[in-house]
Amino acid sequence: MRFDIPLLTAALVLACSSASAQDTPAKPKSAQEIIDAAPASDWRTLDxxxxxxxxxxxxxxxxxxxxxxxxxxxxxxxxxxxxxxxxxxxxxxxxxxxxxxxxxxxxxxxxxxxxxxxxxxxxxxxxxxxxxxxxxxxxxxxxxxxxxxxxxxxxxxxxxxxxxxxxxxxxxxxxxxxxxxxxxxxxxxxxxxxxxxxxxxxxxxxxxxxxxxxxxxxxxxxxxxxxxxxxxxxxxxxxxxxxxxxxxxxxxxxxxxLQALRTDSKAFTDAVEARRNRRDDWYKVPAGHIDLCNVSLPVRKPPAK
Amino acid sequence: MRFDIPLLTAALVLACSSASAQDTPAKPKSAQEIIDAAPASDWRTLDxxxxxxxxxxxxxxxxxxxxxxxxxxxxxxxxxxxxxxxxxxxxxxxxxxxxxxxxxxxxxxxxxxxxxxxxxxxxxxxxxxxxxxxxxxxxxxxxxxxxxxxxxxxxxxxxxxxxxxxxxxxxxxxxxxxxxxxxxxxxxxxxxxxxxxxxxxxxxxxxxxxxxxxxxxxxxxxxxxxxxxxxxxxxxxxxxxxxxxxxxxxxxxxxxxLQALRTDSKAFTDAVEARRNRRDDWYKVPAGHIDLCNVSLPVRKPPAK
The missing domain is CATH 2.40.100.10 (Cyclophilin-like)
Known part of the structure; x- marks a missing residue:
């Protein structure tokens, strides 16, 4: 249930997300990049x-x-x-x-x-x-x-x-x-x-x-x-x-x-949008839509302090 | 990938379809009953x-x-x-x-x-x-x-x-x-x-x-x-x-x-409707909707002649 998955370039694979594109800053951020950049306050610790x-x-x-x-x-x-x-x-x-x-x-x-x-x-x-x-x-x-x-x-x-x-x-x-x-x-x-x-x-x-x-x-x-x-x-x-x-x-x-990304956070909204309309090189037609049950809900281990 | 599944009454189970209700003919037919009653011409043999x-x-x-x-x-x-x-x-x-x-x-x-x-x-x-x-x-x-x-x-x-x-x-x-x-x-x-x-x-x-x-x-x-x-x-x-x-x-x-139920048959249309709005005793709120990918496509062995 990973939210975003990198493109494996070595093989002829079915890819489904953006490659990391740090060398081309003009590109829109991928969902994973948005999640990785979310501030600590966007994460809640599971009770x-x-x-x-x-x-x-x-x-x-x-x-x-x-x-x-x-x-x-x-x-x-x-x-x-x-x-x-x-x-x-x-x-x-x-x-x-x-x-x-x-x-x-x-x-x-x-x-x-x-x-x-x-x-x-x-x-x-x-x-x-x-x-x-x-x-x-x-x-x-x-x-x-x-x-x-x-x-x-x-x-x-x-x-x-x-x-x-x-x-x-x-x-x-x-x-x-x-x-x-x-x-x-x-x-x-x-x-x-x-x-x-x-x-x-x-x-x-x-x-x-x-x-x-x-x-x-x-x-x-x-x-x-x-x-x-x-x-x-x-x-x-x-x-x-x-x-x-x-x-x-x-x-x-x-x-x-475990921490879950707050679903009322800007990072979550932005990540959903990045998945609604994929902008990476692999996708040729952005869907313009996402189904409720196609939205992954990111969970992570708390980062080391 | 069975199209319809009977209610197991013995246990406290999650049921998801109608019990067979042959003793109450007034009830609408379940999807499985509709499929079972489909004429031979509604089935196509896989090529x-x-x-x-x-x-x-x-x-x-x-x-x-x-x-x-x-x-x-x-x-x-x-x-x-x-x-x-x-x-x-x-x-x-x-x-x-x-x-x-x-x-x-x-x-x-x-x-x-x-x-x-x-x-x-x-x-x-x-x-x-x-x-x-x-x-x-x-x-x-x-x-x-x-x-x-x-x-x-x-x-x-x-x-x-x-x-x-x-x-x-x-x-x-x-x-x-x-x-x-x-x-x-x-x-x-x-x-x-x-x-x-x-x-x-x-x-x-x-x-x-x-x-x-x-x-x-x-x-x-x-x-x-x-x-x-x-x-x-x-x-x-x-x-x-x-x-x-x-x-x-x-x-x-x-x-x-193997035979597949023709998706242009009346039986298929009727079975989809029976799944769109479940009328059996288990369901309390018919959905009034079915998603394309929630429609099962029935397949069977050809019946013995």
Missing amino acids: PANTLYLELATGRVIMELAPAFAPEHVANIKALAKGGYWNGLSINRSQDNFVVQWGDPTEDEKARKALPKKVKAKLPVEFTRSASKLAFDRLPDADGWAREVGFSNGFAAARDPQKGEAWLAHCYGAIGAGRDVAADSSNGTELYVVTGQSPRQLDRNITLVGRVVQGMELLSVLPRGTGALGFYEKAEQRVPIKSIRLALDLPKKDRVA | PANTLYLELATGRVIMELAPAFAPEHVANIKALAKGGYWNGLSINRSQDNFVVQWGDPTEDEKARKALPKKVKAKLPVEFTRSASKLAFDRLPDADGWAREVGFSNGFAAARDPQKGEAWLAHCYGAIGAGRDVAADSSNGTELYVVTGQSPRQLDRNITLVGRVVQGMELLSVLPRGTGALGFYEKAEQRVPIKSIRLALDLPKKDRVA
Whole structure:
């Protein structure tokens, strides 16, 4: 999920961004150059109270929760993590071009792992929120799925000004709470992550709770399940979850310091524009457009002081 | 790449389509029900003269070429396959949420595998085509990247009626010919397949030659390369290609018979509408929209006679 990628000149490759062009200062800056030049104040440090670590055998997936959009779900997810609910459970589903999903794979609901203390068995629907108190940095680009799209404190989001509603968008890396047919049947135990073409038809139909900020490549490569909906058919195919923990519950030395580029910063706006209309030598026709889910959200390690 | 997926009622899952509802005939049909009921004449058999088989250790990836959009590239690709050019080469790149790419990984151009007979070393740009002779079944939905989007004989495509141009769209599974900075620097030896969020900014900037019709899940799970642009850094990380052959060059018994739903059929139009506005119990808010790259293109084995 790098925001910008250099042109590899040695090979006949599909390139998709600008070469560094420091010797030709007249050229417009590339998105990466804009990001690299962003002042420290354009970066925010991820809050360990809203950061989850999913530990797999292959590494750590880091997720940022969005309490502004799904406060009840996020509170439950934190309680589930604190109670060690997912530790020893598994990723049970990987459907090509759609999602991966984890939780307790036991079919018999009564035989499933007990919920830890302070975890609610039932949550309200949090498909949309009142837009009035939510930040919203609007993308000027047209969108077929919503009247307005943009970013709310680092999350891809959409808005209906007539209804005064806002909601998170199903872009690559979005994390949601699986549910049954009843709208209010999610409790946060079954989480899914979008690994395919943005399934925006799910927007406003299910509660999104955050997004993966690092480690998507550990989820997106999981073998596709051959059962219905991409569920693994055999227990041994499931991908074990070592643990899911809140960063705040770990000693500081075990946390990963990460910063995200503020989506209300000038650098972000400029970087999006540089991607909307690529001006490097490789691109012959600037698109003049960018889709909400084609906008990458830059994350970095804090620079050495 | 199944077009429709049943609701698994036993578990608290993320469902995304209708349950079969044969006991409630008043309900609108699901996309899958519409496809299943399509008459035989709505299906076309893939032409072995335009079908490529990519053989990996994990199985066969089947690709349909689009000579109507890229005649020179497709002719070269067929000659490359006939000459066994890719046999023994490798997939050299897997960039998360973007593409996989194969070809000769040798950095020194002069040391690369020689081109087989009848293969052209240089091809013209085929980014767009004159729209006048191309089928185009327009999707009514708004699109930010192009004035018109739709389908042309089974391929997702876009069109500019003012310029009279049409082109293939970078949707999941689209196959393109990698190039260097010069627009006419592709020769079809380096092919890439879209494995991530539709990178439509590449439309009209590079020549697309077809799409994967079966086996995407063999490409999409390839470990992501850790080098620039997702290239594998070590030779042993590359994914060996056993062969890429034209179906026509194989004995009939070794071919896979496949049919694709005609994108100019009523069944296809109706199935798209059923996906644009889901009417099953799970969906609470029909989207009223579908994105070009969210439309799946159904493929099946021919039914037993």
